[in-house]
Amino acid sequence: MSFELPDIPGTTLFGPQMARKGYALNKMCFSFNDKANRDAFVADEEGYMRRYGLSEEQAAAIRARNVLQLIAAGGNAYYLAKFAGIFGLDMQDIGAQQTGMSKEAFQAKLAAAAHS
Template identity: 65%
Template sequence: MASAPIPGTPVFTSEFAMKGYALNKMCFSLNSAANRAAFLADEDAYCDKFGMSGEQKDAIRSRSVAALIAAGGNVYYLAKFAGIFHLNVQDLGAQQTGVSVEAFKAKLNEYARFNADVNAGRLSNV
């Protein structure tokens, strides 16, 4: 894409769609309870079935969202991997932004001060 990158914002372009295909396919397979059990029983063997790269397997072992995204992971599929460990999107956000989960939630809560204005139809000057 010709446009300038958006700071702090990975965009799931064709480059990542190709690079991450095996990783995302493994994550997609985790929709099935039987596959989740197979993953938990031997995750390296399970990942090998999908032809994942060394970088992708390392990223899975590291549980690092940033590494998984860099390896081509898409967050919609990674959510299924995170779900195995009962991690929600605040946990993922805290990990990626280098703050505690409480601090991440506090940052989200700060936006609540805008609720009344948006509900009243104000604030629409971007």
């Protein structure tokens, strides 16, 4: 059975190929349901990533705190939400990453839109 995803420019679609690519990353994210695992990750990120066998692409995205790179590395957005909390990122941080803007510029854009 073949599963073909549409091509949507600028969008990373999560299908079977991305699920395989991101298996280790998503399994690690799922482990964060347990506070002890979140604490272990914070205490030794590199060791925790090795424990789950992350690829260098995935590990580099974690080191960069870049949610979009994590998605491109096979991360499922629902699991990656746990990283945002661990990293101290809020939705405005993620919105800024998505638009390629600084957080401050993104906040200014939101404020301007609210007043128009």
